[in-house]
Amino acid sequence: MRRTDSASARPGEVEVAASVVVPTRGRPQLLNRCLASLVLQRFDPARFEIIVVDDGPDDDTREVVAGWAAHTAGQGPRITYIPSMGPHGPAAARNHGWRAARGGIIAFTDDDTIARADWLKNGLRAFEGSVDAVSGRIVMPLSHTPTDYELDAKQLETAEFVTANCFCRRQVLDDLGGFDERFRFAWREDSDLQFRLLEYQASIVYEPKAVMMHPIRPAGWGVSLQQVKKVQFDALLYKKHPALYRRKIRSKPRWDFYITVAALFACVITAAAGATAPALVAGLLWLGMTGRFCMQRLKRTSKAPGHVAEMVVTSALIPPLAVFWRMVGAIRFRAGLL
Known part of the structure; x- marks a missing residue:
């Protein structure tokens, strides 16, 4: 029998509904853009937190997170910086993040994404009844005939389950042991989690209103x-x-x-x-x-x-x-x- 999520709020505190985990490494400008979209979510800022895990800590990344944490102090979501003495890969970074989280639902994204203002609200709204995980919609805009690299990257839009935009109950992650850290690159670690969720007989739903923009980076x-x-x-x-x-x-x-x-x-x-x-x-x-x-x-x-x-x-x-x-x-x- 599955255990139920336990509340983590202390007396007098507002219960944290969700924790947004963002792994990053050496891309402070992209991370800054991502955090800007996350702090502007149309959701009670006291009821969610943002956890940035730096897989190979550097001063520029630390300063970006510190700047946003100071900006939102007392009026926005709590922002936490976790250094991971890597690089160990995004799977390990995400594990560091969700294990430090206070929310009963963990929202995962990447440092090069831009969340729509209602992304978190719509993602959490999809958790009804026995839903264990939610896959959101990825949008990768292109206004020209793509290169081979761009066309290949754009396939992310049709993927069933990607860590750039997914939500999972913390208890389910705990039962599964989180991500398999043997996946050292940003490749197949999300499919592995999806397959283990299916084998766990988890209920996974798709929520097209939980939209995450994912601009294709120049290459x-x-x-x-x-x-x-x-x-x-x-x-x-x-x-x-x-x-x-x-x-x-x-x-x-x-x-x-x-x-x-x-x-x-x-x-x-x-x-x-x-x-x-x-x-x-x-x-x-x-x-x-x-x-x-x-x-x-x-x-x-x-x-x-x-x-x-x-x-x-x-x-x-x-x-x-x-x-x-x-x-x-x-x-x-x-x-x-x-």
Whole structure:
């Protein structure tokens, strides 16, 4: 039987209904914008608090939080700064935050989001009856034809459950043990929590009126190559929840990447051995698979010359990098083929 949430208010204090947890690391300007939107929530400021967990403490971040805490003292929500001597990753930072929280409901977001003024009110309103967790709506505005990076990031809008905008009863987090801190990057830790909530038979509802704006941050040339490293944590998610991973994340392994890399290796090896015909066949297969991948990425994205050049180069590099990091994850977490 589940235990009920216990009140944390002392005599004479107003009970805190919710605690907003914001992990951050080295982005004081974005955090400042996020906190500005949180302190302006149309919700009784005495009934919610904001907890900022700094995963790799620095003076600029500490000063931003201190400035807002001083600004809201006595007239706004209580704001707490927690240094986490990391970096340990956002999963560990969120655990630090909710475990220090006073609210019975924990609201999670990121430091690069902007909450609409009624975000918290609408998110909390969705907790009726036996609801255990709420997933809010993410909006990532774009006014132009996106780049591949922007289109990929915009998929967050259709994700079922993301830590940039979700709410969970503290008691449920306590029962589950919070986030799995082995997810060291901002990748798949939210899916892991969602899958564990489903296995816990938690009631999860979607509340479209709890809106969080999530502007897409500018990114440099070749950003996709930096992000490939994250796929190693797919192995951990797959090991923990193989059926849910296949149903909700990826229905089958990335055979296209494996074929592309196998063709590349075959071309190099046969060419080195002087087998011209097999090398030519393997090379054409690699070229065809790489071209197919590149065209898929360009289908709905910008055709600017610089972006096209980026897609050509990175489409050749991503498959071998992705296979490498998938193998790293499979070995590290002793998981099956991804």
